[in-house]
Amino acid sequence: MQLTEQEIVRRESLQKLRDLGINPYPAAQFHTTTSVKQIMDRFSNFEGKQVVLAGRIMSRRIMGSASFAELKDGSGRMQIYFNRDLLCIGDDKTMYNTVFKKLLDLGDIIGIKGEVFKTKVGEISVKVSELTVLSKSLRPLPIAKIDAEGKVHDAFTDAELRYRQRYVDLIVNDHVKETFIKRTKITNTIRQFFNERNYVEVETPILQPIPGGAAASPFVTHHNALNIPLYLRIANELYLKRLIVGGFDAVYEFSKDFRNEGMDRTHNPEFTVMELYVAYKDYNWMMNMTEQLLEKIALESNQNTTVTFGEHQINFKAPYARIPILEAIKKHTSFDLNGMNQKELIQVCHKLDITADQTMGIGKLIDEIFGEKCEHNYIQPTFIIDYPKEMSPLCKEHRDDPRLTERFELMVAGKELANAYSELNDPIDQKERFEEQLKLSEKGDDEAMFIDQDFVRALEYGMPPTSGIGIGIDRLTMFMTNNSSIQEVLFFPQMRPEKKQITMTDEEKKVFEILKKESKLKLTDLKTQSELSNKKWDKTIKSLTKNKLAKVEKTNDDLFVELL
Secondary structure: OOHHHHHHHHHHHHHHHHHHHOOOOOOOOOOOOOHHHHHHHHHHOOOOOEEEEEEEEEEEEOOOOOEEEEEEEEEEEEEEEEEHHHHHOOOOOOHHHHHHHHOOOOOOEEEEEEEEEEEOOOOOEEEEEEEEEEOOOOOOOOOEEEEEOOOEEOOOOOOOHHHHHHHHHHHHOOOHHHHHHHHHHHHHHHHHHOOOOOOOEEOOOOEEEOOOOOEEEOOOOOOOOOOEEEEEEEEEEHHHHHHHHHHOOEEEEEEOOOOOOOOOOEEEEEEEEEEEEEEEEOHHHHHHHHHHHHHHHHHHOOOOEEEEEOOOEEEOOOOOEEHHHHHHHHHHHOOOOOOOOOHHOOOOHHHOOOOOOOOOOOOHHHHHHHHHHHHHHOOEEEEOOEEEEHHOEHHHHHHOOOOOEEEEEEEEOOOOEEEEEEEOOHHHHHHHHHHHHHHHHHHHHOOOOOOOHHHHHHOOOOOOEEEEEEHHHHHHHHHHOOOOOOOHHOOOOOOOOOOOOOOHHHHHHHHHHHHHHHEEEEEHHHHHOOOOHHHHHHHHHHHHHOOOOOOEEEEEEEEEEEEO
16 A cells, blocks of 8 residues: 555654554543533633543644644534643653644544633633543545635545545535534434324335335345345335234334436435325325425424525425326426327327337326426425326325326425325225236336235235325435535445556556557557567556556557557
8 A cells, every 4th residue: 555645654653652652542431521512602601611622633833832723523613722831741841842743633633631711812712731642643634725815725525535535524524514413403303293293113124025115126136045036125115004004003214215226416326215104194184294394394404494405495384386297297398198098108208309118108108208398397395296097006096087196296496305195005906006017017117016915915904094105305405405416415325436546657657648649559659659678568568458557459460559
């Protein structure tokens, strides 16, 4: 492993600390008496008193026998003041002159004891009388610098680095932590809202023999002991409805779901959904409840029902508009899809420049049309309701129109936030709809639902009239924290494999630079230009091809080298 100059210096400091008899990674508990936030919020209660704090050194200003530093703990940042003679009583000044000034670095974690005071310029600080090294940092932090003109340099803003090294992101970008604290506040608000109504939080299987409850491509694995395939769940719906069959009146779950599909700014293969099922309710009741819930979440997380999301001000104050999906499509495309068959819908898609083929059923075609041409128009919270039966295999037939179902999707800022039904509880109807999904699967639709015979059996025992909803927690957090990318609200979003840094010899760099200019060269010409000896040439070209930086291929009896 090649170390940078700073990393080498830090390792040398580590050894020097040990040589002084200081353990840079002590095992004993370090007991703190307060936090930075408590001191900053209630200074009058702490002024002149001794406190014990622990945190990370974020900056230092060394000025001879007195110095200042910034300490960051889990609650915030504050200034700490070091005086050589206060820290080092007696003749031995090693702790200040050597340890603090020379062997500690930005990013090191320390414990301090000292008196709270306010400087002449009015900054709340702690006058340090005891210093304990708690963890030596071996890599330098990417600390932003502000020049004389106020411009920020070296800020840790590269998105890929931030998501890949979230631990660094959280250390140096304080606002990132606030996003995740707000996420916790959102989920706690939902729990409180449901628990006050005596709804029961439950857990259902993540590994499932049949990936049911949604139309999506699953991840598949294999269980060795049982010798069967298992799937990471795409939804927990069918298990929660089994619990309604079993006698629970209302159950909910925050579930990690997994879908083996594309990744973009609003989709991650692993995501969090809250699903709720309440017996003896319908989708009209669920719309009213959803309005109350989201209004409360907005107030709890932002102290206002109106939140900022990008260029929009989104108001979660109830009530929300309710628009049938076919009316929405007619309004935004001028096409009335009522009663159209598959062939006619494919023709509409082609007229609207939407990709469609014979593997797509009626439900998927309508979904494509709405997604491409309509959903982006709904910025304020809007319930899109009454979906055609083909779009909703698990949803109850509409009480007034047998061609439709009692379903809604809540659209916010042009994106789906929630999906809800009056749940289908007719086992014969459910089995027929599963069989229709099977036909779509046989046509090549890899997102069609599996037949879950056990779920049909559960319905045959009788499920009361029930309404259910799924709310995307990641997307909800995006709206409440004004983040347009799902990666910003996931601690560790899925990333492409990290490319390994390859160290090249001087000879390899020379050949590589020649190829960068020419892209592709005859092997003999490249060797001539490189001016390398036969031995060095052979070693160099083998290394470049082995590390997949270049490839050699034969064209018209000549060998060519090309960059990959």
